[in-house]
Amino acid sequence: MDARAYIEAHREEFLSSLDEWLRIPSISAEPEHHEDVRASADWLADHLRATGFPTVEVWQTPGLPSVFAEWPAADPDAPTVLVYGHHDVQPVDPVEAWETEPFTPTLRGTSLYARGASDDKGQVLFHALGVRAALAASGADAPPVTIKMLIEGEEESGSVHFPDLMRERRDRLDCDTAVISDTTMWSADVPSMCVGMRGVTDVQIDLHGPDRDLHSGSFGGAVPNPLQAMSDLLSALHDDDNHITVPGFYDGVVEATDEERELIARLPFDEKEWLSTAASAATWGEKGYSTLERVWLRPTAEINGMWGGHIGEGRKTIVPASAHAKVSFRLVPGQDPVKVQQGVQEFVEAHTPAGLRAGTDFSGPGTRACASDLSSPTLKAARSAMEQAFGKEVLFTREGGSGPEADIAEILDAPLVFVAVGLDEDRIHAPNEKVEVPLLLKGAESAAHLWRELAERS
Template sequence: PAVHLKLLVEGEEESGSPHFRALVEERADRLTAEAVIVSDTGMWDEDTPTVCTGMRGLAECEIELYGPAQDIHSGSFGGAVPNPATALARLVAALHDPDGRVAVPGFYDGVAELTDTERDLFAQLPFDEETWLRTAASRATAGEAGYSTLERLWARPTAEVNGIGGGYQGAGSKTVIPSSAMVKLSFRLVAGQDPEHVQEAVRGWVEARTPDGIRHRITFAPATRPCLTPLDHPALQAVSRAMGRAFEKKVLFTREGGSGPAADLQDVLGAPVLFLGISVPSDGWHGPDEKVELDLLFKGAETTAHLWGELAAALR
């Protein structure tokens, strides 16, 4: 091909890629590159070729609140000692403001705001909200005010409750003040956000909202950084041209709402990360009947064949 190729196979993406960055840093001299191509994305649908320009990052935590040393009787002690389940409910209720923004101070520091061009490109996609809601098994959209559904998914950071519990949850009743309660939270991050800064902001927010008589513990999982390639980057334009040649259609641009380790390559190697994937939502990712459309697979191979020459010219 018109460029030198180095292949890196990553097998921990579904578990947060805990060892990936260390590997990239250790082997950085062998991985030097002018551009990185990642295949772990897809297209909008079978008839709409698209190039992904970035992925959100991820920070996860578990918050535990502790009150009495054991469950105690709500008749004998209720109303006179702090209840960790009540404190947790108030904490979760304070996670968002009335406009759907994350209410953690400092959470939005550094967020890269959408440009008018990016919003226009998102709007060009054939998005049908009713169809999307059926895919989401949901009855209504929700989220940060002032943004469309796609903008919320791709370009805005989020905070979600993944699980919550505490106290007695079996059959019947048990009138206790529980000794503890917990919640699991995940934060999707966008370009410009630093996971470590977000973690510290969440720590401070939890500490400030933990009432007297309640002890808290917060545990974070390994974080994933967000990544974004500028629309005008020559390497990204090379991917778009290669796909356009193969599909013989106008190529649109998307982002991914999920997360992956691509930002580690971008950070350590100092090279733009480009996404080239031909999978489509109907492929049933992670399902027992996951598939690939052969016509698209062949188009992907053709795109790749065009890409090497396009990249060589763009990065010359």
């Protein structure tokens, strides 16, 4: 029985298991649901045992548990892959905006509605189906590659304990490739693979002037105004071509290959529709790049918030004592967050006029970007596996956002491959999250093909 036939035959069984798991409200950001997150880990461990994984363990952390499973290949020389996903989910507020209960999975047409359906329980669970399909296709007792699964329980609350967990269990997690199943495809009709995510680092900048707000009649125009200085500073962040002027900002940037830019240009991108999704009236950005390239391939500096002086009703004619801004920088492969922070520090100092005092507060060490090597055999295997499942050419995308994936690549010293079937319209993090059941089944099939391809190519 080939993989696809096996998957079709087990559709109802798969959906019934997913229904059970989705009923567990494993919201990691809400302490009152922490017991549910633990129950979710136990449910998954049981399910993976039933699937046939010889080793299944719930790994405790100072926070919420991850689930680890391992199924060795018959051939001891076969490569090892590690599948990453997460079993915790986002909060459900505003709950009144849900058309059906978030933890009562409901199938309408081909869409399964529930919190976590797409992000990420559906995408974790298709791997259990996929490995059984691979076994059915090969007729063997063990998969063609050693499969490890590491399914986190705190992804939706910042992955605070996850890097430490990986470091502590580094030996058990050793692998040749990490497969990430927590992202999206271009669309249901245009299968694609994510081949990179931007990194991020962010800072709060504070400019302090006079000890107190001053009367603008007595002092205005004769002492430096912190809000004016902050505006000058932030305005200087971009030059006339919207390049970023932070010293050394672009040092080390790995430019996307012509091949990748060409594949991106082939995506059926409708800028008008994108703008309507963005609820924005015009595009903007760095000269020389398309909108998709700006979001995926280029680093950015974005003012996330700004405040100072009188912000209430009416007027108050003052020179404010201080000004504040929060700025985040999306990073691309090759940029070192620590060096970017040093450049920002330098930039702020250089743009602080005499008489003002500047402070910078970086919220953490920042997250590196990550990208797949498009010429690697692993990536080619994954693309081929998806093309077999979908029966179409698979294009490349990236994610403009950032995640813990770069940590996985760095700590495990393994290249990343993104095999995922979420869609932008799945409304992850919002009310009425859903997933497309046919895509979950294609995900399972892609995984089954991938294990075979990786074994054959090794």
